[in-house]
Amino acid sequence: MEQGLVHAHSWLRWVLLFIAVVAIFSSLMGWLSNKPFTASNKRLGLFLTITADVQLLLGLLMYFFTSAITKSAFQDFGAAMKNAEIRFYAVEHILVMIIGVVLFHIGKSKVKKADSDIKKHKLSVIYYGIGLLLILSRIPWSADRLGF
Numbered sequence: 001m002e003q004g005l006v007h008a009h010s011w012l013r014w015v016l017l018f019i020a021v022v023a024i025f026s027s028l029m030g031w032l033s034n035k036p037f038t039a040s041n042k043r044l045g046l047f048l049t050i051t052a053d054v055q056l057l058l059g060l061l062m063y064f065f066t067s068a069i070t071k072s073a074f075q076d077f078g079a080a081m082k083n084a085e086i087r088f089y090a091v092e093h094i095l096v097m098i099i100g101v102v103l104f105h106i107g108k109s110k111v112k113k114a115d116s117d118i119k120k121h122k123l124s125v126i127y128y129g130i131g132l133l134l135i136l137s138r139i140p141w142s143a144d145r146l147g148f
Helices: 002-032 039-066 068-075 077-081 084-113 117-137
Strands: none
Touching (some): 002 039, 039 068, 039 084, 077 084, 084 117
């Protein structure tokens, strides 16, 4: 089961990154070109938050139930904090990913409440962009070495 979750989590990462880049680029072009915030922009925000939520759920399942790394960390958290690779998964990765997903949701909510198309585009770029940067900063690009 763990291997299936790892593969799904790894594969879905690319889908999430693609949707985030498309959503940000689309809103950036709309913002700079003073274009209306379309149903397509709205759907991109929806797909982004849904994909991020599924990705987070898969990550939480691994974190709490299947990961040997986090099980090891929970046995002696003090020692785990002294090991950079274990600390990465036990604290840094999960915390920053949750913050990134929360920013996607805050952005989507603020976009929904914004009173102008330009403001909607601007809020999308800012919140989705910061969320994406945070997520990119904590993706374990070389996770194969840990077997996660």
